[in-house]
Amino acid sequence: xxxxSRSRQRAAIPGVRAEPVAARLVDLAGDQVCTxxxxxRATGIACEYVDRRGxxxxxxxxxxxxxxxxxxxxxxxxxxxxxxxxxxxxxHTAPMPDxxxxxxxxxxxxxREVDADIRELLxxxxxxxxxxxxxxxxxxxxIGRDRRxxxxxxxxxxxxxxxxxxxSLLVEEAAxxxxxxxxxxxxxxxxxxxxxIQRLHGALxxxxxxxxxxxxxxxxxxxxxxxxMEREGRGSPGAPGVRGAPEAALQPR
Ligand SMILES: [Zn+2]
Ligand SMILES: [Zn+2]
Numbered sequence: 001x002x003x004x005s006r007s008r009q010r011a012a013i014p015g016v017r018a019e020p021v022a023a024r025l026v027d028l029a030g031d032q033v034c035t036x037x038x039x040x041r042a043t044g045i046a047c048e049y050v051d052r053r054g055x056x057x058x059x060x061x062x063x064x065x066x067x068x069x070x071x072x073x074x075x076x077x078x079x080x081x082x083x084x085x086x087x088x089x090x091x092h093t094a095p096m097p098d099x100x101x102x103x104x105x106x107x108x109x110x111x112r113e114v115d116a117d118i119r120e121l122l123x124x125x126x127x128x129x130x131x132x133x134x135x136x137x138x139x140x141x142x143i144g145r146d147r148r149x150x151x152x153x154x155x156x157x158x159x160x161x162x163x164x165x166x167x168s169l170l171v172e173e174a175a176x177x178x179x180x181x182x183x184x185x186x187x188x189x190x191x192x193x194x195x196x197i198q199r200l201h202g203a204l205x206x207x208x209x210x211x212x213x214x215x216x217x218x219x220x221x222x223x224x225x226x227x228x229m230e231r232e233g234r235g236s237p238g239a240p241g242v243r244g245a246p247e248a249a250l251q252p253r
Pocket of ligand 1: 034035036039040041061062063064065
């Protein structure tokens with residue numbers, strides 16, 4: 001049975017592409033119990049995420065608690081995954097990340113936080129200023145001899161002579177509690193984001209402590225990249241700064 005809610009407004013979710021054609025799905029009533037703890041509604045529609053092994057997400061969401069992206073209903077976790085993938089990836093034959101992994105959304109989240117500073121860092125080391133900065137969206141890579149699946153976001157500086165410097169962040173599907181930092185081909189360090197460590201320990205700090213830890217985490221990433229660039233003979237002067245963080249709407253947990 002399908003009915004229509006007239007009262008609810010479509011929620012704006014930062015970082016998620018809005019699709020007018022999918023607007024009706026936002027309010028469409030399903031017949032499953034909502035997965036949101038404490039929500040009594042039985043108007044849920046199942047999360048439509050299916051991973052590369054054909055595993056379906058077993059959650060369902062009422063109009064108030066679902067997220068709709070590109071005409072599909074998702075839970076919060078999978079909305080984060082889907083919105084991190086390149087435009088056009090979902091719905092084609094591309095294999096979707098494993099059901100339980102937060103790898104694409106985590107790398108996308110962290111990359112967004114440090115994007116402006118990484119650009120600045122790369123360009124600061126470019127004295128002739130004729131180099132071009134190219135950024136890649138989040139995409140699937142295979143690393144190590146055992147070809148482990150990982151999701152990567154990269155920044156590349158290419159000078160007119162064809163020399164390039166590549167910096168990237170990546171998160172492995174099987175180790176999705178840490179972010180690996182790569183300068184050219186080498187992984188120079190792996191860091192666990194403070195909010196994931198806090199969650200594992202079950203301790204939520206006061207907001208100001210949380211904010212400071214996030215800043216420190218971003219600053220460490222930039223400092224590691226800066227040192228990696230120096231080792232490659234591509235150092236840039238000055239310590240990297242840290243800018244403000246975007247909204248925490250779809251932060252992977
Ligand atoms: Zn609900
Ligand atoms: Zn889901």
